[in-house]
Amino acid sequence: MTPPETRTDFTRALYLDLLRRTLTGAVAEDNDSILGGARDGGAPSRRKAVAHGIGRVANRFGFELAYKKPYDPESRANGRDWPARADSMIGLKRMENIQHCVETVVREEVPGDLIETGVWRGGATIFMRGILKSYDDTSRTVWVADSFQGLPPPDPARFPADAGDKLHTMRGLAVGVDQVKHNFERYGLLDDQVKFLVGWFKDTLASAPIEKLAVMRLDGDMYESTVQAIEPLYPKLQHGGFCIVDDYGSHASQAGRAVDEYRAMHGITDEIVDIDGFGAYWRKSA
Template sequence: MTTSETRTDFTRGLYLDLLKRTLTGAVTEDNDSILGGVRTQGSPSRKKALADYVGRAAGRFGFELAYKKPYDPSLREVGRDWPARADSMIGLRRMENIQHCVSTVVTEEIPGDLIETGVWRGGATIFMRGVLKAFDDTSRTVWVADSFQGLPPPDAARYPADAGDRLHKQTGLAVGVDIVRHNFERYGLLDDQVKFLVGWFKDTLPTAPVEKLAVMRLDGDMYESTQQAIEALYPKLSPGGFCIVDDYGSHASQCGRAIDDYRAAHGIAEEIVDIDGFGAYWRKSA
């Protein structure tokens, strides 16, 4: 390796490390609990519902009410806390997994685009675009797929595993597409290589103009959302590509079960590799 190549690798590494620490709020040690923020919006707790009401009332007058909580880097590492202001809640280890998967398909020239289904504020897809930028890859598209209005109410008749799910009431999970676009802009990463698929997965993914995928990242939490995403996208995943499942361990009875059912039905035997106890992934064999 030449001196120039070594310097390029060093600079790329610095950029990507800073990007993922900024996206996850690790740089700012973001751990405030904001009244009227993501931790209180749509919470079933009466205490948090009251806090949300008070916080929103204050917000109408231009005030933000928050209380400080100690920042625990070990929790941010594995995404066990929920940052109030950061653009991603997945933690550093799952960000590092994205970097590993995307950099591998780029350096090994595995054909296909990148997609995340379920993006919240867009942090993971922003990082995907950042990795492509760092490697000067101009051939791939990053697909940003979400309803941009939160999760759907459970359809327990068709998907019994989702019975009783309350995620659709968590209004802090609903982030509009214009906000996500703006988040890409703030990092200087909104361009023609970023495309948005707006709507429920059942409506957008089966007909999405995606020819091939090299990395697919599923973050739908529920059985229904996960099943709809993997059924539409896995056949497009190139051999050597990666399937990442954000909620495989954290929502094992819903998301995890949908993945297990799909793999069993299609004879997928590649080893599922744990990332941090919540997320997992595997690499599609040739």
């Protein structure tokens, strides 16, 4: 007979693997390009802008216009594509990193909540809640922090690293809080252990009622969004906790620079570990 704890571990592993692959669109091999969808909103290309407009008109009449694109498992693993319908675009390797970090703090009883700053459709935070539920951990809150209206226009006078940034024009990055809550509900994971911080990071994070953090995941892309998240949150990260930066490598001159400067200013020497060339993380030492 298989011991009950072994069966529990096996069932948990199956659930989390399926949840991870569903959230990233890997199960559905989701790689359609939908006219009027997230990929085209705010695109600088005139051709894409026209296609987006046509798609939006079709949507009003209950139609969806899409064309099929080949699915590339390697791109999805590394988060190099942008799934049309999935709830996360970070790819499987960065999802596996979230699982490693959350499972570690649960098993080693590192105290504190979990947070992601910059959530898009909520996929990473949905996964965090799913991991906690699979371990029957009722002591932690998952904080879902976002403007829920996309990224801010750059402020080069205060943050020169963001000069010329165009992310605020990409309307596909703006997902409303009601939609994100609905996404949690679809997975049966919206409950009292999920809390939303709605607004710009400069207005919400410093005053958020968070006492301790075990895992903090920053996904702000820009220098401004990253520094305004790490400054109020990192002092709350407990020894043995994890700091994950989704775009440390992909936005090295912005998010990466903000992190490097913060670490240098505060004498943080814990090793930064690459995840997939885009994301990176480190564990806070004593």
